[in-house]
Amino acid sequence: MDIRILRYFLAVAREESISHAAKALHVSQPTLSRQLADLETELGTTLVIRGNRRISLTEEGHFLVKKAKEIVALVDKTEANFKQPIGSVTGEITIGAGETEAMGLIGRSLHSLLTEHPGIRFHLYSGNADDLMEKLDSGVLDFGLVIEPTNKEKYEYLHLPAVDTWGVLMRRDSPLAALDTITPEDLANHPLILSRQTTVDNELTGWFGRDIGDLTIVGTYNLLYNASLMVKEGIGYAVCLEKIIPTPEDGELVFRPLNPGLHAGLNLIWKKHGMHSAAANTFLDHTRRTIHAKKEDPEG
Missing domain, CATH: 3.40.190.10 (Periplasmic binding protein-like II)
Structure with a gap:
C-alpha cells in the first residue's frame, strides 16, 4: 500500500469529492479516480460510494480513514526526525494527555526544551487513557500523560510530582x-x-x-x-x-x-522497548530535570 495513495484517499474523504480532491492535490480527476479504484481492488473492498454531487464513505472507508491518518502521521513524524542538521537536535514530539492541571509541568519542560533546541516541534493530542494507549501502541504518540495505575509490563514511565x-x-x-x-x-x-x-x-x-x-x-x-x-x-x-x-x-x-x-497520581508513559528519536530522548531528559526541580522546590 503506497503512502502517496493513502494521502490521495484522505484528500477524497476530506473533500467528499473526487474533483475537488484532484484540484487540491494538483492531479487530474481521471488519475485520482483510477488510483482510488486501484486501492479498492488492492484491499478487495469498496471504500466510497460515488454520488452525483459528492462521495460518501462506506464502513470500510471510515475504518481506513482512521488507520490512514495514523499511518501518514507516523510517516511524517519519522521523516521529520531524520531531517536534522549535524550537531543539533530537531524533529517532532507527540504527546497525548487527558485533562489535568499537571500539563503545566509538561509545559514547563517543553519551554526549557524549546529554549535549548528551537528546531524541535511538539504536537499535543487530547483524549482519555484508553485513546492514548491505543495511539501509543500504534506509534502515533511518543508519550502519554495518564492517571495511575499504569501497566508497567507494557510501558516505561516517569511519576510526576502532582496529584x-x-x-x-x-x-x-x-x-x-x-x-x-x-x-x-x-x-x-x-x-x-x-x-x-x-x-x-x-x-x-x-x-x-x-x-x-x-x-x-x-x-x-x-x-x-x-x-x-x-x-x-x-x-x-x-x-x-x-x-x-x-x-x-x-x-x-x-x-x-x-x-x-x-x-489520582499521574505518570508520563511511553511504550516499553520502543526506539525514541533524539528529540523525544531530549524531551525526557528535560522532563526529568523539571520533575527534580519541582521536588526540590514544590512552590516553584
Missing part, C-alpha cells in the same frame, strides 16, 4: 452544593455523568462500594468541557477531577471533593 483530586461538578443552586464534601450516600439516586475511562470505572467502583452499573448514570464524557455544559443545564452531576473546569465564586458551577478523599 489530582476527584470530586463532583454541580450547579451552584443544586442541593449538594451546600455540602463541603460528597460521600457515596450523598450521590445515591442522583443522576451522574461519568468519565468513560476504564481505569476510572475501577477506581470509582471501589469508592462507591458498588458496581458502576448500579448507579443512576445519565451520561458519560470523554473530555470534561462538554459535560460541564450538561451540568449547567441541570442534567446531572459530573464526577471529575478538580481544576479542569473553572469554578469562580460568582459562577454557575461549584466543585466539591469526594469523602473519603479519592486522589
Whole structure:
C-alpha cells in the first residue's frame, strides 16, 4: 500500500469529492479516480460510494480513514526526525494527555526544551487513557500523560510530582452544593455523568462500594468541557477531577471533593522497548530535570 495513495484517499474523504480532491492535490480527476479504484481492488473492498454531487464513505472507508491518518502521521513524524542538521537536535514530539492541571509541568519542560533546541516541534493530542494507549501502541504518540495505575509490563514511565483530586461538578443552586464534601450516600439516586475511562470505572467502583452499573448514570464524557455544559443545564452531576473546569465564586458551577478523599497520581508513559528519536530522548531528559526541580522546590 503506497503512502502517496493513502494521502490521495484522505484528500477524497476530506473533500467528499473526487474533483475537488484532484484540484487540491494538483492531479487530474481521471488519475485520482483510477488510483482510488486501484486501492479498492488492492484491499478487495469498496471504500466510497460515488454520488452525483459528492462521495460518501462506506464502513470500510471510515475504518481506513482512521488507520490512514495514523499511518501518514507516523510517516511524517519519522521523516521529520531524520531531517536534522549535524550537531543539533530537531524533529517532532507527540504527546497525548487527558485533562489535568499537571500539563503545566509538561509545559514547563517543553519551554526549557524549546529554549535549548528551537528546531524541535511538539504536537499535543487530547483524549482519555484508553485513546492514548491505543495511539501509543500504534506509534502515533511518543508519550502519554495518564492517571495511575499504569501497566508497567507494557510501558516505561516517569511519576510526576502532582496529584489530582476527584470530586463532583454541580450547579451552584443544586442541593449538594451546600455540602463541603460528597460521600457515596450523598450521590445515591442522583443522576451522574461519568468519565468513560476504564481505569476510572475501577477506581470509582471501589469508592462507591458498588458496581458502576448500579448507579443512576445519565451520561458519560470523554473530555470534561462538554459535560460541564450538561451540568449547567441541570442534567446531572459530573464526577471529575478538580481544576479542569473553572469554578469562580460568582459562577454557575461549584466543585466539591469526594469523602473519603479519592486522589489520582499521574505518570508520563511511553511504550516499553520502543526506539525514541533524539528529540523525544531530549524531551525526557528535560522532563526529568523539571520533575527534580519541582521536588526540590514544590512552590516553584
